[in-house]
Amino acid sequence: MPSPLQPPALASGPAGAVSCPALLVSAPASGQGKTTATAALARWHVQQGRRVRVFKTGPDFLDPMVLERASGHPVLQLDLWMGGEAHCRRLLWEAAQQADVILVEGVMGLHDGNPSSADLALTLGLPVLAVIDAASMAQTFGALALGLAQYRPGLQVAGVLANRVGSTGHAQMLQESLPQDMAWFGGLPRDEALQLPSRHLGLVQADEVADIEARLDRAAQALGAMQPAMPAPVQFLPPPELPEPEQLPAGQPLAGVRVAVARDEAFAFVYPANLQVLRALGAEVQMFSPLHDAVLPEADALYLPGGYPELHAKALAARHDVQAWLKDHVAAGKPLVAECGGMLALIDGLTPHEGERVPMWGLLAGEGTMRKRLVNLGLHDVALPEGVLRGHTFHHAAMDSPLSPAGTTRPRRLNGQPEAVWRHRRLLASFLHLYFPSNPSAVAALFGPGVR
Template sequence: MIPIPSRRHGPGSRRCPALLVTAPASGQGKTTVTAALAHWHRSQGRRVRVFKTGPDFLDPMVLERASGAPVQQLDLWMGGEAHCAELLHGAAAQADLILVEGVMGLHDGTPSSADLALHFGLPVLAVIDASSMAQTFGAVAHGLATYRPGLQLAGVLANRVGSAGHAQMVRESLPAGMAWYGALPRGGHYALPSRHLGLVQAGEVDDIAERIAAAALALAEHGPLPMPPAVEFGAPPAATADPGAPASLAGVTIAIAQDAAFSFVYAANLEVLRKLGAQLCFFSPLANEPVPQGAHALYLPGGYPELHLQALAGNATTRESIAAHHAAGRPLVAECGGMLVLLESLRDAAGHEAPMLGLLPGQGAMSDRLVNLGMHSLALPEGEVRGHTFHHARIDTRAPAALHTQARRHHGQAEAVFRQKRLFASFMHLYFPSNPAAIAALFKP
């Protein structure tokens, strides 16, 4: 738990109905419920903005489809209180409803979803998987509501109920006065498929729109869904960044790999680059497109290169253009999957191996187990940058590490950072808003 300061709102505050969707643990159905709520309210003509608590690339892809608007991260450590306040304040000016999907369980992590709810006064909707559960459902709901003083529980929703009778049983177990948001039946068409890093990317699920609509229909089957109470979002504090930073990438064109193999990019990262003055252009290594002509810097984000080994290995145009970019001494920032592609070879979980770019000596291999997970910071000469790591891959390289990240969790595993000429590569996913000036230095020619 982290201490929660009192909220003080003054001139410039904005009010908007808001709800944080949480659960006792991961895998309870938070994304499905948040997407269903966003879709249903949008179908009623409301403007909906959705946020995701903590680091995540996959859930926001689904939530963007449901809400029709970009989904950004809210994390009190990774982005900071002022950054979160700015995002919520801006959303309140545009939206009729703000939804925030929590991370893991309500009280998991430091800061937790509960910390975020308390800090901004967000009412909480608890999604509880009712599978193999009866009256204990009410005890779990009671615990979520009362564990942290001051937490405002807006209601409870039962997921994966076996029948109408089962739904009624768990509803009757709720403490008196606790609001019921309804239930979703087990085995509905709206289930979202998963793979080793989480949900399958929304663009790979052909019927994603139908799944989201089906969940919304099931949720609203017994009548209109309630609107949560309005929350007052205070104006964010005045910016304290270096006044020279906003234009520090003026005139710089940054090429960004973007396709099914390179898709783990925070919307906030792109926004920071644009605010710094950079021009962004996108290309697809899977389509064998070259680094766009005239690009001064290159960004290879994470994704799923291990699912596209043969395509990446065979695309000579992309490979040669990235190698030429690096040989010319231009900035190249590679994160996680982007770094794996820089190695000499990469092997997937089934043992299939293919040659990669060879700009970093060594090999990468996918593991059937999670290798590292957690929030990390990195002390660069230009200042500290924050972010996270989450991967099932290991690398065996002869390249010396120039730096190591600092895991925020006690006894957490640090990540190596490789720097050769203007190449910067690590398993760490950088969150650019944590230090725009330091990010500008990585991309500046």
Template sequence: MTARQTATAGPSAVLVAACASGQGKTTVAAALARLHARAGARVRAFKCGPDFLDPQWLAMASGAPVDSLDLWINGEADCAARLATAAREADLVIVEGVMGLYDGQPSAADLAQRFGLPVLAVIDAGAMAGTFAALVHGLRTWRPGLPWAGVLANRVGSARHAAMLQESLAPDAGWLGHLPRGDAFALPERHLGLAAAGELPDALARLDAAADALAATALGQRPLRAWPHWQPPPSPAVAPTAPLLAGRRIAVARDAAFAFVYPANLEVLHALGAQLEFFSPLAGDALPACDALWLPGGYPELHAGALAARTELRDQIADHVQAGRPLWAECGGMMALAETLVDGGGERHRMWGLLPGTAVLGRRLAALGPHRLRFGEDELRGHSFHWSRFETDLAAIALTEPARGAAAGAGEPVYQRGSLRASWFHPWFASSPALAARLFSPGAW
């Protein structure tokens, strides 16, 4: 039976989790996707929680776009609809968890339990022996009824070390093998998380090396038909999206400096009737003719010199705003619009100057968590994640609200100058397509 033939009985599924960040979840999830995709299986991957970097590796490995699943940001119905669609299209559905299995509200465990996704625990066992079994026992039993697929030990020192780990486990813990330490398939990191997959010339070679290593494990050798049964959620009814942006052309910056875009957000804009025109500031592209402009997040601090030199694009964007056409800038997009950007080395760059103030890249996390932006009784949900701060005398026209209220920290300011609106906030457009349309529509909020 081939991998494709298993689709008649429904896909296999797994949620790759860990006891903490840094255990190797992305490496294992991407290796698993790559292993089966290159064997001809149809693989769909997801990332639990908001993330722009891990999905790039999962997309390269699986050959398909990767959406985020978050029970609060997306909502349960949106998560169910995306999983149901993937189940109809795929032989294998992989969901990469976030942080530790039980971290966050909601957590990866909440997602696994709600949708019956069997949990594969990945544990960095490089500096442990018997404690490995204690961690596995805790992850498996802390939440009664949690679906369980097994455990994979990562960064193991030797065959003897692997045997010690396996011998420490309870017989029913589900030992699925081990991966050695391996520079050939390590995924490099920098601030904000992993390095972007598209920026590394050897990214696919790293994924192939990880897939080759996984192929030697019990997990890699298990045929999809032998995986634990997964019952996909029923596809919920979805209300049609009103074409509120019909006939409007939206220019979207997209390159290494403006790379943080959810594929699902682009789908929402298409459903709203918008025509999208992509351009690359780093490649020297001019601003396309457009009715609205979107500067997404990314890494402008790594390309500040090149962006600062785009004075003709700066002038085109200034003319766009002067003409009253909407501009939505989020996170890194807002940094590019500042008067000055101070990069990680302390160098100051004169940026595009449409927002008064200075964006400063810090040395530690400045904000992280789910947020909502309210418009009357309605709200856009999303998240905030940045190391930088914005020093400005410009008063905010609104503040986002942390998902868990004041105890979770301060809201993110939303700034406005004419038709320009900017914030650290990354909205998930599907949480309210009507409000997402307002980001790219003229007029007061």
């Protein structure tokens, strides 16, 4: 393994190819401990002095927050549909030039979804590390690992990592159950101090877990005691040219445009790649907190991403200065893009899971209600006048409005539920979380000057 000061290994083969050890960390199902295992591996490699880059398969905001804390670097998405294959190859190739090891956390079960984590592994040539919750299991552990490896021809399962191991003897039984050609990456013990707390949309945000660093260090220590095997180098080829509409438009159409992006406990669900696209388009990106900032920024455009407004509804409602600022912004014909939780902050009222209705900022006629069951989930695209953008939806809130939507999203999944899209002047609001790299030209039109 090269030291942190050595250049990346140039692969023998096509010009520009780079080799870097890499793993896609997956599991039989959600809830098996993929994030904990990926974070433990990332932190352990960092502690060995290695440069680690971590990616997350598919749409997700919460897992990447933990993985960023574990690795010390922003975590980007790898999604064959939202971003496209060329986009994914470009991200991996760029990372391989800077990293000593690349980790990719999968989504759901290894073979779940379309595209699945297995599809990503096969397409990009990534070996798989299977994480299996071994609680109440012995030799069946090996059978499950073998099934994951053999279900899809051509899939390379490099090894297995056990989660929630009960004892040293338990770990030995699990290791002995594996096929001889399948590596043992060790196991994480059944220890609440390693687990990451959750709430209704998934993991609790990393910044809200007071002892997150101690949990990560403890997980890395537990894994390091077993000396997990190193992944084999993967050859990453120079990426092909990005297809339309994924290419950046010529020049910097947002040069001189100040885009203020909400970021605090209530608004944290933003893809790092979205901010990268805004900056690449020339925008000056400034983060601000609707919850805490006494002075609000001068902005030509606003971006209110999703998050947990329902947990901070009363505090948001009390920010009458933010409400007036937003209303003046929209009245002046300036762009405001609001996604999911960002939209819920703009409506007339929101009723949390527990408690009474809270009046919100009232820029968009409607009432929101938090539901105990998931309301909608899936990959969607939306055809806007500015262009087609891709993204995803995942929410426990329902919204009723007397207004007629300007359109609806198109679910990728058969029989998926479309989402309403609301437009008022330059205000765009929906439950859809947009993935800006899917169409930078459309993003430039959404946030750029001019009255729609």
